[in-house]
Amino acid sequence: MSEEEHCKIKPEEVTRRDFLKTATMWTAASSLGLALLGSLKFPKPALFPDIPKTFKIGKASDFPVGTEKVFKEKSVVVQSHRDGLCAISLICTHLGCIVKAERKKFDCPCHGTKFDDEGRVVYGPAPKPLEWLKISQLPDGKLEVNIAKSVPLGTKFLFS
């Protein structure tokens, strides 16, 4: 096989000028594309992992049966029932407004979702019930709520 046959591209088909033109175009296009990708990464914010996800709510004895405490800073309400404690998030599951804790119900001012005393949707566009949050006891006896961990609706925390 001669060298001429081996070479797929015949030299006279692609001139040096054409080759350089194409090469320049592709180089320019790909570097532009990469630059664009890079600049899209720029506005994508890093997440801040050190925002505390838990907060202390006090001792179990601070919650005699029937008490209800709203932790406004955290948008959480803690209720004490005969069968245990529960922490319900006050952030509406529709689009994130803070619901108002009323007697035996929660109302969202934004698109009018109404939740019952356990956070189930009674009326309105919210797709899910209010979130129930995990309560746990620390070694020193204090209780803490984890706003990043939800528990199934109705799960009560029983303290000894």
Next chain:
Amino acid sequence: MFDKLTKWVLERAPVNTEELKHLSAEPVPNHLKRWWWCLGGTPAYLFIVQVVTGILLAFYYVPSFDHAYDSVRYITEEVPFGWWLRSVHKWSSIFMIMSVVLHTLRVFFTGAYRAPREFTWMTGTLLLGVTLMLGFTGYSLVFEQLSYWGATVAGNMAQAVPVVGELMARMLIGGEKIANNTLTRFYVLHAGVLPVAMVVLIFLHIVLIRVHGVSQFEFRDEKGTGKTFPFYPDHFYTELIMGVSLTILLTCFAIIFPAELGERANPLVTPAHIKPEWYFFFTFRWLKITGLTFAIISTGFFFFLMFIWPFIDALIRKFKPKSEISVWIGAFAFIGILILTIWEAVAEH
């Protein structure tokens, strides 16, 4: 003296004045004498008002979580004529949205989006979108309670978009919650990205209009006359009269109903009565009466349909020539939006 100066300038900047005269005196059809056909120039004029007042407001506005609200209060209460500039900016934004909507209606119901003007219509719908986004981001900058909760709801709406939602929301809000990052982002959008997009789109829009000419339209009393008149000076003066009237109107509104400043944003309390600006009433009501995902997908779909309507209309007319069903669909959609808007306006909750 003046002639000498003109000559000196023209030697250095050789503009062909004859050509310019010819270009600007392009004949336009007679129906442009009607006010209804001058609505396209109105938002363009108001945009210039927004740029001028906006640049002035930017002298004192500080886009940060801690200072935004105070800087707007400073503009409103202490800077000489600050309240007036802010009010003109606010009213001009309202007029701008109204005129863009009216202009859209005029174009739709006269069928002026049909071939070969599909691109003109598409740039137009993008302009409508940019205008609405400017209104939303501007409103959020004030950082009063309604701004904060409006932005929260919008961020969470972005998040609810299937597939790309998470990324979109994070890009828009600049994190997980509305904070410093959010305000700088909204500011960059409001005073940088969106105005530039607006200028580019207006330019394309006008080039396309110029290339195709204004759509021909015959009124019964003008049938067959084919009358035209030159763009400059005739039509130019019509637009100028609109501009002057608008300026007077803007100042009157700014003085009689100055822009107010609500309660400072409080991330811990959603106020009991929450409403967006009137131009978002329809989405707000739609969110109340439909499920979340459906509300978002249907709104997106609506704007997409609107964007490509010229092609859908052409498809319909291919199978049913001369069909004017588009008019009925348009009327149906518009009345729907109107009903949602009025419903939200009169409803307590």
